[in-house]
Amino acid sequence: MDDQRYAAYKDMLISVADVVDQDVTVLNTMKFKCDRIIKGRERDQIKSAIQLWTALEKREYLGLSKTDFLKELLKSCMRGQVEALNMVENYERLNGDLPGSFNGQAIPAQVNCPGNPQIIYIGQKDSSRQFPQQGREVLGPDLKKEIAFLSKSLGRNWTFFMRELGLPDIEIEAIMSDYKYTKEQAYQCLLLWQDIQKQEATKQRLVNALRTVNRNDLADTLEEGTY
Structure with a gap:
């Protein structure tokens, strides 16, 4: 079993559980x-x-590559709230289980370009912010692994890093209002930054910004590729 993937899976389940547990009616x-x-007594003993x-x-019914049933539960029980569903689809996308669109957001499709890997974003997000529009291709370096790593590692001071990258405060605040959890906020901001910057969104710019905000530990990890 891939330890990194297993950790991401468990982290996703905990984050989704935090959302579900906010309303006992949803759990019931x-x-x-x-x-x-789940029959009778065992079902009645479930409290979280x-x-x-x-x-x-x-x-x-649930596992590393078995999330469809969980998504159906969230769709039918969360009364239109999509935050928890987004978390599951994030997990699927980052771990290669979601071949198509990702909740309306841009999904990277690999472009074979030796020596200069790129991605094409096709899709759109239901938002007024600058996510890719339907049918429009946006080229840029493939930073999928870097974004996944940073969104999990930056911690509560991630906003200083995003400002150093040049993402406007109005965009950061809008995403913070849309998403509750720190990792998801950082992830969405990094995606938006990448879309805005396109070819200028490089790994080196991430490293430079990390060093500016004194996150040399993360900068070193990016440069070494040990993530």
Whole structure:
């Protein structure tokens, strides 16, 4: 088992559980929808989303590459709230399980370009901000791994890093209002920065900004490629 992927999977489950547990009605609805899978007394003893995830894992309805059932629960029980669903789809996208669109956001498709790997973003996000528009191609270096690493590693001071990269405060604040959790906020801001900068969004610019805000540990990791 890939330890990094397993850690990302568990991290995703915890983050989704935090959202679900904010409303006991949501958890109870999910338990009801699982009545044919988790029977009687065991179902009644489930008091948290993490316990529900564990029960689903035991029955092989949930796993590293089995997230469809969880997504269906979130779609049917979260009353139009998409934050938790976004987290699952983020996990799928970063771990190669989602071949198509990602909740309306741009999905990178590899372009074979020896010595200069690039991605083409095709799609759009339901937002007034500058995400790629439908049918428009945006070229830029492939920073998928770097963005995934930084969104998990920057911590609470990620906004200083984004300002150093040049992302306007109005964009940062808008994303912070749309997404609750720090990792997701940082991830969405990095995606937006990459789309705005296009070819100028390089790994070296990330390294330089990290050093400016005294995150030499992360800068060294990027330069060494040990992430």
